Amino acid sequence: MFTGIVAAVGRIETVTPLGAGADAGVRLRIASGELDLSDVIIGDSIAIQGACMTVVALAADGFDVEVSRESLDKTVGLERAGRVNLEKALRLADRLGGHLVSGHVDGLGEVVHFAPVGESHELRIRAPRELGRYLAYKGSVVVNGVSLTVNRVSDEADGCVFSINLIPHTVEVTTLQELKPGARVNLEIDLIARYVERMLSTAQAPS
Numbered sequence: 001m002f003t004g005i006v007a008a009v010g011r012i013e014t015v016t017p018l019g020a021g022a023d024a025g026v027r028l029r030i031a032s033g034e035l036d037l038s039d040v041i042i043g044d045s046i047a048i049q050g051a052c053m054t055v056v057a058l059a060a061d062g063f064d065v066e067v068s069r070e071s072l073d074k075t076v077g078l079e080r081a082g083r084v085n086l087e088k089a090l091r092l093a094d095r096l097g098g099h100l101v102s103g104h105v106d107g108l109g110e111v112v113h114f115a116p117v118g119e120s121h122e123l124r125i126r127a128p129r130e131l132g133r134y135l136a137y138k139g140s141v142v143v144n145g146v147s148l149t150v151n152r153v154s155d156e157a158d159g160c161v162f163s164i165n166l167i168p169h170t171v172e173v174t175t176l177q178e179l180k181p182g183a184r185v186n187l188e189i190d191l192i193a194r195y196v197e198r199m200l201s202t203a204q205a206p207s
Contacts, residue, residue, distance in 0.1 A: 002047045004098035004140075004147025006085045006174045008035035010048075010062070015080060018066060025068040028053075028078065032062045035086045045089040045103065049077040049175070050145030050186040052089075052103025075105050076184045077144065083175050085145040098147025099140040105186045107131050109143070112161060114179050121166040123148075123179065127187055132160030133197065134189035142188035146174050 014029040030048065037058065040046070044055045046063070051071060057064035067078050077084060090096070113124035125143065127135060132155055135141060139150050141162070148170075152163040171177045179185070 001090045002052070002087050002101040002103050002145075003090055003094070003096055004087070004101045004142050004145065006087055006146055008033045008086045009083055009173065009175060010035060010086045011083050012078070012081045013062070023069045025066060025072065026079070027056075027064055027066050029064050030062050030084065030086075032086065035088070037063065040088065047085075047087040047089075047101070047103045047145050049075070049084045050101075050103065050142050050188055051075050051078060051105050074108075075186050076108060077175075077186065083178070085175050087145060100191050101142050101145075101147060101188060102191055104188060106189050107187050109185045109187045111179050111181050111183045111185060113181060117165070119168055121171055123164045123166055123176070124161055125164070125185060125187075126156075126159045126161050129159050131187060131189055134193040135160055135162050136193070139193065140190045142186075144175060144185050146170065146176060 010033040011031045012028050013031050016027045018025045018027055040055060040058065042055055042058060045052050046055060053065035055063045056066055072079055107128045109125040109127045112126050115122060135150055135153050137150060137153060141148055141150055148164045150162050151165050154161045166176060
């Protein structure tokens, strides 16, 4: 589990195919930046752009993970070199500064607007229609591993557009600053909303 509070921005340095076939995954070498790796061991989980990955090798300044083709097909930002948001797995004694995050990407969104508004930025994202039911005013959502609060929701024919206000600190310390209209992003819906939807659908099912 994670909180969606990005601990550091690292960088994917190399992407090495794990096989020759079209279904092969990749091994990523990630420079950890300011992420403290002193308490990380092989087998630990680290969220990369919001996707939970397992550490398979460690160095003083970075770590390696292996990403399956399934994960590559369901996420963005893990297929090439570039900057990535990093967060180590939550410990039971840690503060929950964001919200409960599983690190499992539910779908991909598309940035439709990203621009300054006063001292902040407004970010609008179109989510797939099937995720729209989980998005609510003042509810939580994860975008590229960052826990954010939904300010507005608008259901449309081709999906659901939601708006987020980003304070300057969030823009400064995450990769969200690099977003542009048309960019795709990893989305994870609120864990509690997922269970509520499941319970309601089960309760309404004929016995």
